[in-house]
Amino acid sequence: MLIAKKIIVRGRVQGVGFRYSTKNIADKLGIQGNVWNETDGSVHIEAQAESDAMSDFISKISMSPSPYARIDSVDSKDIPINEHLHRFRAL
Template sequence: MARDTAILRVTGFVQGVGFRYTTKHVAYKYDVSGTVKNLDDGSVEIHAIAEEENLNKFIDAIKKGPSPGCRIEHVYIYKGAPVEDRKTFDIVY
């Protein structure tokens, strides 16, 4: 089955609260590969690749805030965006 891609940019209180770490665990739960990294402007960027149903479940979980300490203001979603094909989901430092 074909895998879909998405780039998510998450704004709010999302750095220094375990957001990337918990995002990685959510990615494993839904069999999503890709990356998550902090951006200089205080937001977080996620590159995700998965089968459509799993990708949608992953995005829904991110919108709810995977980390108990985070506060999501907005999730910008760019579906179909070019994303490097990966086998794992990694935190980029």
């Protein structure tokens, strides 16, 4: 079943390769969506995938895909599916 999530990651996640590492994980898992930095220092992810892939994605993000990042919190909530997404982009 295809699901979509809005994920907010807080900690030391900007300027440490976190978006690039997140994109690599998304590409390996077949995740569609976008990741970008927010002005408050967090990283915002909107992603959609099959539920098993999404669980794996969130788990890997929570363990910090970048060796220089530090994750303080990962919050996610369901959002509507975006029919126009066909790949994952780091913005």
